[in-house]
Amino acid sequence: MYEELGIKDNFDLSQTIAAKLFEGVKYPWEVLHNIGDFIRSFGEQLDKEEYEKRGEDIWVAKSAKVAPTAFIGGPAIIGKDAEIRHCAFIRGSAIVGEGAVVGNSTELKNVVLFNKVQVPHYNYVGDSVLGYKAHMGAGSITSNVKSDKTLVTIGYQGGKIATGLKKMGAMLGDNVEVGCNSVLNPGTVIGKGAHVYPLSMVRGFVPAGCIYKKQGEIVKID
Template structure:
């Protein structure tokens, strides 16, 4: 599997494109997030000029001038937040985070070491760590992307062709473009959802879900028609 099978890096993030090759495994993008941010020309960037008094910002943080900011939140660097994105109250962005254009980072959500592509929505009480969310991906309220095995061993990736060692001790999930998980779903480490794939609410799901399929019970999937 290569990254272009499930996700497309948007033009709004083209200045980071050299670190996120479409021909690499999608999980290979995760450890490159920090390096990509370390090469960004922070001093040349124009940041947001109206930071609310209740926001705590630490380290190298770039916030596009059009980002909608809440009265309270914590953003730690290195972090890059693109145009038109909305950050909601009490969000906690822990660093090594790239957020594209027109995203939603909602109330009481926590993000660390992740890549959130254009139009993705992380709106209510979510945890996203060591993960990639494709364009238009959506998490229902309370969705958790678990990123660490209980035995803390390297996270395997279960694909139709066989199991692959990701080589990553911390690896949450790859959500393909327009993939979704319903409210209170728990996504297990190393999960990959194809484009427009759906995990129904309150499920614990791990492994690989192909493009356009919905999992609504542990052993059943069905093809769905997604219209955008």
């Protein structure tokens, strides 16, 4: 049921150091409450030849580039060859994949970024999972709490899927492209390879291989 929203159809688990976090889980949002504990446990198992511990529950690959002005709060894992740029703010419970880019004034909180993800300019990504090579344009954000503070649901085929979560941002499948200054509302799920136009306000589900132009206008990529 709801397979097109699931992990199997949207994420290549060979492209994340956190593959074990997703074991036995069908939908990506189900891992959100386990990210912090997973990091604390898994971090201790990381190869000390490749990773160094920097503060409490913070592991950073020796090949990663971390700007001196960046802030990394634990628990966190920064993968090999990742780039954490000037004034990035990683609040904790964050896994940054290999070769990923976290840019100027970008804020992360309770997230999994698969390998090669780019959140390079003025992004907020909270309570979210971003698949392999997903890219968020400048100023695009994930909104992770509803204005009325009720539990997040996912709009799908005219109905609503309960998540049981008060905080859930967006689930972006592999190779998703989000245009500049877009807002992904709580409970947004975007299938792999989909594109979102700049200045969009996205809610609910965008199928894989589609372009989100505006509400009510989603078309297949030629």
